[in-house]
Amino acid sequence: DVKVTQSSRYLVKRTGEKVFLECVQDMDHENMFWYRQDPGLGLRLIYFSYDVKMKEKGDIPEGYSVSREKKERFSLILESASTNQTSMYLCASSSIAGSYEQYFGPGTRLTVT
């Protein structure tokens, strides 16, 4: 079974803090994704990576950056957290050998106060 893990289930940070969210997958998947999910807005893609050190912007990259130094790990960075970044953050991975189905981690509910 594919396993995607995220570093925290719940996180509370203060405005202006630098926040790191980490995601690890154990299936040797090439592709990794970061989404945020908000009521009424659905899943929105922040960034994705199709290889180590490669990244592409998704639909809402502003205020975020990412890092992929190892194939199994994909980090999302909030350089200076703001209250409008309070959300559920979901990491997913997929294989280029498959049919693009994505497998999600458990999510991190981030609250910025």
Add this chain to the structure above:
Amino acid sequence: QKEVEQNSGPLSVPEGAIASLNCTYSDRGSQSFFWYRQYSGKSPELIMSIYSNGDKEDGRFTAQLNKASQYVSLLIRDSQPSDSATYLCAVSSNDYKLSFGAGTTVTVRA
């Protein structure tokens, strides 16, 4: 912008009935289609994938795809209270990314 639209919910069905969920997509080049189930406060879980026209059955779930009509559906037979969740339709056009619908919330009442 590739659009995926799902029928607006919430959908309430009695236990044992069939729940029917619909999804349309705008990109005619789409190749892969997925249904995810998401329980409240949890992450999406892949429950069905379909790639060619027709029906695909897996237990109580049946996915139906009609590429000419750009339409994909999910039927849940013998609905159980444990099927109460939000169901997300996702579509891929072979560029690694998935486009997700907004989801349809299903409530199975006992």
